Amino acid sequence: MALLEVKNLGISFGGLRAVDRFEVEIKKGQLYGLIGPNGAGKTTVFNMLTGVYKPTDGIIKLDGEDLVGKKTIEINKAGIARTFQNIRLFSQQSVLDNVKIGLHNQYKYSALTGILRLPKYHKMEKEMNEKAMELLKVFELDGKADFLASNLPYGEQRKLEIARALATNPKLLLLDEPAAGMNPNETIELMDTIRFVRDNFDMTVLLIEHDMKLVSGICEELTVLNFGQVLAQGKTKDVLNDPEVIKAYLGE
Numbered sequence: 119m120a121l122l123e124v125k126n127l128g129i130s131f132g133g134l135r136a137v138d139r140f141e142v143e144i145k146k147g148q149l150y151g152l153i154g155p156n157g158a159g160k161t162t163v164f165n166m167l168t169g170v171y172k173p174t175d176g177i178i179k180l181d182g183e184d185l186v187g188k189k190t191i192e193i194n195k196a197g198i199a200r201t202f203q204n205i206r207l208f209s210q211q212s213v214l215d216n217v218k219i220g221l222h223n224q225y226k227y228s229a230l231t232g233i234l235r236l237p238k239y240h241k242m243e244k245e246m247n248e249k250a251m252e253l254l255k256v257f258e259l260d261g262k263a264d265f266l267a268s269n270l271p272y273g274e275q276r277k278l279e280i281a282r283a284l285a286t287n288p289k290l291l292l293l294d295e296p297a298a299g300m301n302p303n304e305t306i307e308l309m310d311t312i313r314f315v316r317d318n319f320d321m322t323v324l325l326i327e328h329d330m331k332l333v334s335g336i337c338e339e340l341t342v343l344n345f346g347q348v349l350a351q352g353k354t355k356d357v358l359n360d361p362e363v364i365k366a367y368l369g370e
């Protein structure tokens with residue numbers, strides 16, 4: 119069974135059919151790419167998968183669980199975490215705290231426990247600090263745990279956003295243009311990081327990306343969207359050599 123199964127997904131904004139009859143199946147452990155021209159509907163697909171937009175039609179199933187109609191927070195608990203095209207960190211909080219925010223759905227204590235600093239509070243805070251530091255180490259950010267998030271260079275902010283998403287313990291990680299704004303060296307490093315995350319966190323990754331080096335370098339399968347509809351789907355090499363895809367997107 120596919121980890122993510124999407125059938126006949128669609129949404130209209132007024133008269134605009136932004137996504138129409140979108141379908142995809144992503145197996146556990148896959149690195150999967152969603153590509154296509156600007157305005158094709160890629161981010162809108164992410165927004166439907168994460169409950170930001172309610173689809174007009176269609177089915178979204180994660181591990182067999184129906185997600186349509188659920189709130190973003192419920193979908194995150196069900197196992198989907200994401201990063202954004204324009205980085206959304208808590209910029210005035212520390213690097214460590216940004217990751218701890220992601221951990222909060224797994225570590226719960228009552229307000230009273232927090233206010234009175236009861237032993238449970240200290241135990242959980244210690245566990246959260248350790249877990250957050252472990253994640254930061256993966257992204258080589260442990261040495262900057264006390265920095266303000268806004269003081270990190272751009273490439274490291276992107277990594278921190280991925281670390282925070284992983285802290286929510288997802289089954290599926292959605293990355294919206296993770297290489298945007300990165301220089302070629304940062305992009306190569308990011309590709310290694312994404313592979314590392316898949317291999318060591320047993321993660322499934324769906325990413326939107328315009329950087330074809332990253333797409334062809336790490337994605338095993340692709341879906342191409344064009345004007346809200348699936349133009350091509352399949353193994354990366356086949357899709358990138360498809361004349362229709364070259365005409366609509368790659369030839370630009």
Ligand SMILES: Nc1ncnc2c1ncn2[C@@H]1O[C@H](COP(=O)(O)OP(=O)(O)OP(=O)(O)O)[C@@H](O)[C@H]1O
Nearest residue numbers: 131134136154155156157158159160161162163203
């Ligand atoms: N909330 C909304 N209200 C109205 N139209 C919207 C809304 N969100 C997206 N759209 C429209 O839906 C279409 C698809 O937009 P979307 O952002 O999903 O494209 P994209 O493929 O992610 O593009 P890009 O590569 O530029 O990020 C666009 O025409 C966009 O203007």
